[in-house]
Amino acid sequence: xxxxxxxxxxxxxxxxxxxxxxxxxIKLVKANRGAPTLEEVDRLWVMLDxxxxxxxxxxxxAEDPEGAIDHxxxxxxxxxxxxxxxxxxxxxxxxxxxxxxxxHLFYWLTQPASNLHIKTVLKQCAPGVGWRRxxxxxxALHRRAGHRGWTRPNPAPFRLARGA
Numbered sequence: 382x383x384x385x386x387x388x389x390x391x392x393x394x395x396x397x398x399x400x401x402x403x404x405x406x407i408k409l410v411k412a413n414r415g416a417p418t419l420e421e422v423d424r425l426w427v428m429l430d431x432x433x434x435x436x437x438x439x440x441x442x443a444e445d446p447e448g449a450i451d452h453x454x455x456x457x458x459x460x461x462x463x464x465x466x467x468x469x470x471x472x473x474x475x476x477x478x479x480x481x482x483x484x485h486l487f488y489w490l491t492q493p494a495s496n497l498h499i500k501t502v503l504k505q506c507a508p509g510v511g512w513r514r515x516x517x518x519x520x521a522l523h524r525r526a527g528h529r530g531w532t533r534p535n536p537a538p539f540r541l542a543r544g545a
Contacts, residue, residue, distance in 0.1 A: 382481045383428070385421075385496070386422060387422040389416070389419060393489075400521055403420055406439060421496060422493075423495050424493055424495035425489060425492070425494075427488050428485055429485070431457065431485075432481075432483045433483065434453045434483075437449070437452065442475065442476060446469075446484075450482070450486070454486070459502065464501065467486045470484065470485045509510075
């Protein structure tokens with residue numbers, strides 16, 4: 382399981398005291414929830430969650446998922462993402478809605494970036510796409526199953542221009 386956030390000091394202290402402790406995913410201070418255990422941090426990676434992208438009639442997620450994913454990347458994402466390798470995994474709900482692509486794309490960046498920076502770049506470079514739910518917050522849990530694939534055979538350095 383993966384979260385984009387980092388453990389807050391209170392969570393690190395609890396795990397140092399008890400390595401088997403269960404830590405709740407809390408980011409904001411709210412009544413009766415305890416201290417935040419996760420905090421937003423800049424990361425070298427980002428997971429983009431594409432839901433509801435219409436498949437073309439030639440797309441077949443069972444036989445050629447890479448074709449559909451590559452098409453979505455080129456239709457939705459800014460140029461720096463289009464020629465960069467990414468690790469992908471179909472969402473757990475993929476295949477339940479006919480003709481719809483649901484996929485998680487993991488990209489490695491050349492330098493750490495915040496969720497706010499990435500969201501700003503995506504909105505500037507691809508304004509027609511709703512990026513509200515695309516990025517995983519510090520506390521959002523992503524369950525990762527076994528390896529699914531790379532969109533390109535040779536992973537290349539991943540790029541996201543900071544000045545974009």
